[in-house]
Amino acid sequence: MSQLNFFLALSILTSAVAFAFAAYLYLWVKKQGTVNEKIIEVSALIKQGANTFMRREYKILGVFSAVVAVIIFLFLPSPIWKSAAISSNLGMALSYILGTVLSAIAGKIGIMVATLSNSRAAEAAQKGIKPAFLIGFRGGAVMGLLVVGCSLLGVATVLWLVGDASILLGFSFGASSLALFAKAGGGIFTKTADVSADITGKVELGIPEDDPRNPAVIADNVGDNVGDVAGMGADLFDSNVAAMASALVIAQSLTGTWANTAMVFCYGVLGLLASILGIATARLGKKGNPTKALNSSTYVTTGIFLVLTAAATAFFEGFSWRIWGASSVGLLVGVIIGLATDYFTDDSKPIVKKAAHASASGPAFTILSGVAYGFISALPAMVGIAVSALAAYKICEPMGAGYSLFGISMAAVGMLSIVGMIISNDAYGPIVDNSRGLAEMGELGEETIRIADELDSAGNTVKAVTKGFSIGAAGLTVISLLGAFMAEVNEAIKAAGGTELITGFDIMDPTVFFGVLIGAAIPAVFSAMLILGVDKNAQRMVSEIHRQFNSIVGLREGTAKPEYDKCIDIATTGALKELIPAGLMSIIATIIVGFIGGPSAVGGFLLGNIVSGLLLALFMSNSGGLWDNSKKYVEAGNEGGKGSEAHKAAVIGDTVGDPFKDTAGPSINTQITVVSLVASLLSTLFVAFSIFG
Amino acid sequence: MSQLNFFLALSILTSAVAFAFAAYLYLWVKKQGTVNEKIIEVSALIKQGANTFMRREYKILGVFSAVVAVIIFLFLPSPIWKSAAISSNLGMALSYILGTVLSAIAGKIGIMVATLSNSRAAEAAQKGIKPAFLIGFRGGAVMGLLVVGCSLLGVATVLWLVGDASILLGFSFGASSLALFAKAGGGIFTKTADVSADITGKVELGIPEDDPRNPAVIADNVGDNVGDVAGMGADLFDSNVAAMASALVIAQSLTGTWANTAMVFCYGVLGLLASILGIATARLGKKGNPTKALNSSTYVTTGIFLVLTAAATAFFEGFSWRIWGASSVGLLVGVIIGLATDYFTDDSKPIVKKAAHASASGPAFTILSGVAYGFISALPAMVGIAVSALAAYKICEPMGAGYSLFGISMAAVGMLSIVGMIISNDAYGPIVDNSRGLAEMGELGEETIRIADELDSAGNTVKAVTKGFSIGAAGLTVISLLGAFMAEVNEAIKAAGGTELITGFDIMDPTVFFGVLIGAAIPAVFSAMLILGVDKNAQRMVSEIHRQFNSIVGLREGTAKPEYDKCIDIATTGALKELIPAGLMSIIATIIVGFIGGPSAVGGFLLGNIVSGLLLALFMSNSGGLWDNSKKYVEAGNEGGKGSEAHKAAVIGDTVGDPFKDTAGPSINTQITVVSLVASLLSTLFVAFSIFG
Numbered sequence A, B: 001m002s003q004l005n006f007f008l009a010l011s012i013l014t015s016a017v018a019f020a021f022a023a024y025l026y027l028w029v030k031k032q033g034t035v036n037e038k039i040i041e042v043s044a045l046i047k048q049g050a051n052t053f054m055r056r057e058y059k060i061l062g063v064f065s066a067v068v069a070v071i072i073f074l075f076l077p078s079p080i081w082k083s084a085a086i087s088s089n090l091g092m093a094l095s096y097i098l099g100t101v102l103s104a105i106a107g108k109i110g111i112m113v114a115t116l117s118n119s120r121a122a123e124a125a126q127k128g129i130k131p132a133f134l135i136g137f138r139g140g141a142v143m144g145l146l147v148v149g150c151s152l153l154g155v156a157t158v159l160w161l162v163g164d165a166s167i168l169l170g171f172s173f174g175a176s177s178l179a180l181f182a183k184a185g186g187g188i189f190t191k192t193a194d195v196s197a198d199i200t201g202k203v204e205l206g207i208p209e210d211d212p213r214n215p216a217v218i219a220d221n222v223g224d225n226v227g228d229v230a231g232m233g234a235d236l237f238d239s240n241v242a243a244m245a246s247a248l249v250i251a252q253s254l255t256g257t258w259a260n261t262a263m264v265f266c267y268g269v270l271g272l273l274a275s276i277l278g279i280a281t282a283r284l285g286k287k288g289n290p291t292k293a294l295n296s297s298t299y300v301t302t303g304i305f306l307v308l309t310a311a312a313t314a315f316f317e318g319f320s321w322r323i324w325g326a327s328s329v330g331l332l333v334g335v336i337i338g339l340a341t342d343y344f345t346d347d348s349k350p351i352v353k354k355a356a357h358a359s360a361s362g363p364a365f366t367i368l369s370g371v372a373y374g375f376i377s378a379l380p381a382m383v384g385i386a387v388s389a390l391a392a393y394k395i396c397e398p399m400g401a402g403y404s405l406f407g408i409s410m411a412a413v414g415m416l417s418i419v420g421m422i423i424s425n426d427a428y429g430p431i432v433d434n435s436r437g438l439a440e441m442g443e444l445g446e447e448t449i450r451i452a453d454e455l456d457s458a459g460n461t462v463k464a465v466t467k468g469f470s471i472g473a474a475g476l477t478v479i480s481l482l483g484a485f486m487a488e489v490n491e492a493i494k495a496a497g498g499t500e501l502i503t504g505f506d507i508m509d510p511t512v513f514f515g516v517l518i519g520a521a522i523p524a525v526f527s528a529m530l531i532l533g534v535d536k537n538a539q540r541m542v543s544e545i546h547r548q549f550n551s552i553v554g555l556r557e558g559t560a561k562p563e564y565d566k567c568i569d570i571a572t573t574g575a576l577k578e579l580i581p582a583g584l585m586s587i588i589a590t591i592i593v594g595f596i597g598g599p600s601a602v603g604g605f606l607l608g609n610i611v612s613g614l615l616l617a618l619f620m621s622n623s624g625g626l627w628d629n630s631k632k633y634v635e636a637g638n639e640g641g642k643g644s645e646a647h648k649a650a651v652i653g654d655t656v657g658d659p660f661k662d663t664a665g666p667s668i669n670t671q672i673t674v675v676s677l678v679a680s681l682l683s684t685l686f687v688a689f690s691i692f693g
Helices: A002-032 A037-075 A086-124 A129-162 A165-205 A217-253 A259-281 A290-315 A321-345 A350-359 A363-399 A403-416 A419-441 A446-495 A510-551 A564-635 A645-681 A683-688 B002-031 B037-075 B086-124 B129-162 B165-205 B217-253 B259-281 B290-315 B321-345 B350-359 B363-399 B403-417 B419-441 B446-495 B510-551 B564-635 B645-681 B683-688
Strands: none
Touching (some): A037 A086, A037 A217, A037 A419, A086 A217, A086 A446, A129 A290, A129 A419, A165 A217, A165 A510, A217 A259, A217 A419, A217 A446, A217 A645, A259 A290, A259 A403, A259 A419, A321 A446, A350 A363, A350 A645, A363 A446, A363 A645, A403 A446, A419 A446, A446 A564, A446 A683, A510 B363, B002 B086, B002 B259, B037 B165, B086 B419, B129 B259, B165 B564, B165 B645, B217 B419, B259 B321, B259 B403, B259 B419, B290 B419, B321 B350, B321 B363, B321 B403, B363 B564, B446 B683, B510 B645
16 A cells, blocks of 8 residues: 555655656747747637637636536436435536546647747747757646646545546546547637638639638637647647546556556656656757658657656566556557558658659549558558557466456557657647747748758657557557446445346347447548538638628728738637537437347447547548658659649648548547547446346 | 258259249340341440350469368378378368359359349330349349359358368358459459559540550450459359358257258248349339349348248248247348448449548548448448347357357348348349440430439449348358367367367467457458459559550541450459469468468458458448449539539549449458468368467
């Protein structure tokens, strides 16, 4: 017990260190300063727009969370009128609220520093690539440190206060609720703005990207921040919390030592320390290749983590080398999945070139080749997740009953251990993307724009790796969530006085099979609703842009300013309006399946959901990424270059890919986690009431 | 025993009746005659081209089958050096060969009558829609009757001769091998020709569809026959045989009465009789709506089947009403899935109109809306399959152990009972599609072309329904194949002297989960390989067309004839070349997973394969269908009509949809069946040798 308390205290302390380091980086970025008035003005507009979105989002989310918190208090973990200890209901509700609040804080501060860094990186690019890179990277790192710090702090605090890991499912559900809003809502926001700006600007009016006359241009830049910075941060906060929570639930169900629980925290602490070291030492090398700098910091962090955890395993009594093995397998497979994703989306590799070449035959071939390679790209990641789950299981099997599942959850924890580094790299992308826009709007000159372009391109390439990583981690996490669901069901059965515990979900059982088929359809429908949501919302924004060009005198000539806020309003309101039905659909489907088929059907439902969700997420993220980079490849002068037929076709591919890779694809993770947690939370009800269960 | 023999004899007799009726229809069609010389000439070219493809295909297939037959003889059901009865190895090998031969005969004759009907229907259209409809329909019906007759004959004969249902898996595998070549190979052929003809003709040269100057035009017409007539026939032959075979394997594993086995044949017989009645009574109503005529013949057949099977259940002792209920649920759900598919792909319904409207904003929106609605369209079918499986199981559960699985297999048999009718309707499509082309090439005048167009459009609409039906049936069939796999594994365990039988596949078992994830990726990779195959092959054909236009003097002016056979050669060779790696990939993946994880991993693999296969098949078939019809809707004068921007965008959607709906989507069924049968056949080996099994 004292050993565990030591690690809980250490977790909270390490979070504090991370916050302190984040504060240092924040102040460092802030110190860099800006002088260009235009940049300051536009940057302020972006900041203000991002705040508008966040305020609205948090307001709706506040109402939503309050309602959910009351429901949790009344029903979970067991109906309050049946519950012996009202305190667990209260604990669960409060833990839920804490999950949303911590994630929201991380997102809010992350956006703040991102909108601060973009202008500074743009101006620094005048002095060269090195200082600009460092500002972009450190701005992103603040987000990375905050997310991991908050998740470690939250999980440790909740466990310290209540001692029961299943209450953490409430915390995790809070993180998921926020991620659903931030990632899927932000995804709709960002693509609404992006698509509308492109259609009206580049296509209809013939003005360049990032031209300040376009009323959607600020919304587009805001979108990078709310979708890619805040959304991605909330997504990985969610995955990280879910991985730790499910590992802890399983650890507590194991008989024997407290060391298992302690190990989860120890790995969290060491992952955070490794990320801090990786961030602190990241520099642009002599040759000044930003992609290499970002990737090598990932490898450095990975290496440090493996060494530190090995040392901890050797040092602490009760820590098992088998668990270390499972976690290392998870981390290494994560890196391999990232590299495989890179192979399919990097424009220096053959696949993107092939897709670009297909564009020369027309847009239909751009789409067909992107779809085909996107399908194929799912294979390495699926195999990677499958192999790591099997390996982790087999490594830990000799430790005794239940340990094999714990091994899988520790593989997920391992894969997510360097999440601080991953988020830093990922948030770097939208920051330098914004910088590029600001450099153009601030008229900083060709050389500066070229440097900003180079930084931006590195962001795109690295994004592919981090996205593959986060989907892989989500894949492993949800396996352990499936285990956590089973554990919860058995708790519920015991609590109801039953003795026939569930030992698994047999696919030959038709209620399980029933669940599998329906569960598999849900991510497809969810994705479709988000894609159609972007489409509908973009139509609204395009009409608004047309209205402004028709009614604001001098806008076309650049003598009058557009009403940027109207576009931001539309993107915000529409995003939240389109998101809610998609989220509710997934939750309601889970509940219907549960009340028809009981826990077995829900187990099947979760499996179907995970499997088709992973497949579709990989397909959409990767095909979107490869279309984007294949357009860039053509724009770099290949296959006829800008303005050629191949370019037109590649642009169409990129437009299709936008909602694939930035809205639907990455939101599926969150959908899976939300559904898994809803299932775990409602397990008591499914055990008590179901038609065929 | 005598009761079973009665039904076996009845099956063979009914097959004979079906063959006789088919012969009558064939002679009736032949009697109609043709006079237009140009039509006779072109029709002969199409026939010749189709024969070229079939000859090549059957030649390669002959070699392939011979090799597989030898392998089967050596290893299956158990290695020949260990086998007590060499006769079962011989029986399995011969039954495999019979499966390929019967399917090949049905395909061959079907093509023969289809290429006979197309010219006759074209000329009859000069006299009006009624006679033309009847020729098209009856030509298709010959295929329908042959397929069902051959499958019933084959299954009954094999069981009569050997008495052991598991030998039927060999027969079923033979049917699957042929279906893989016919459906996937034919699918690559038809889309290679279609895409190449469109790109060079409509886009580059500005000549109309079906213009005889285009060297690819005959290949395009041949493709309709080899892909849609022979391919689709082989596909449904395969599903039908697989459904009966797995129902019979499960029936024999049930303790008790022979009536279960008898029921499978009884339902087959009554389904065939119902189809014969439906075909014989099909006429174009007074209002002359061909879609209505086709659909109402489906409903008539459904009704007759339900009444006849109810009567049989009341009459024969040992026939259970519960099994009748399961089978009826299957059939009704099949109809419902068909209607749902129709909702998403019929251009008089809102979805197609929405996709057409999206095209007005550009091709990216055509693609995005088609993908989104395609995703959503998978839901009703997935829910339908899930509900019918659960209902069939629950209906038959009270009958005792094993009956619930038998109920599911009988739901599949029920859904496929009217397959004779389904194939008739489906084969009608390519026949009248060809007629339209012939009417244009034979210059039969505008009114005739209009009638041919109307008949063609009905073919497209009905195709959607039959496709939904066949995917639904495949979904249920593969569930019973999963059951058959488990039965085979347990036989193998017993034969090896083991006592620990497999009772199911638990998704919490990581070897099962490992299989699920990899199995789910396979249909995506398989589809991608077929799509890329079409793409590569089309590039070859486009070069050939360019060569002909550049080197044949007078071709452009219409004074010289193109070398049609060169294009047919390319389509043929390429199709088979591109198909084989995709088929091998699926089979090898199954074997690798089996040798790594043993039977449990294979069970998971099959589940993952089924689930993601169904999802992708529904998505691709339906989105392809809706793009096709949305193009037709725009061409009918909506959203700006022909030549508008919306039309250009819709054409791009249609081109993307072509390999989706005619190559990859419908081939996934076959891939799933092949993989399931390979798994069942190799179960002995997986039990004996595997790393983690």
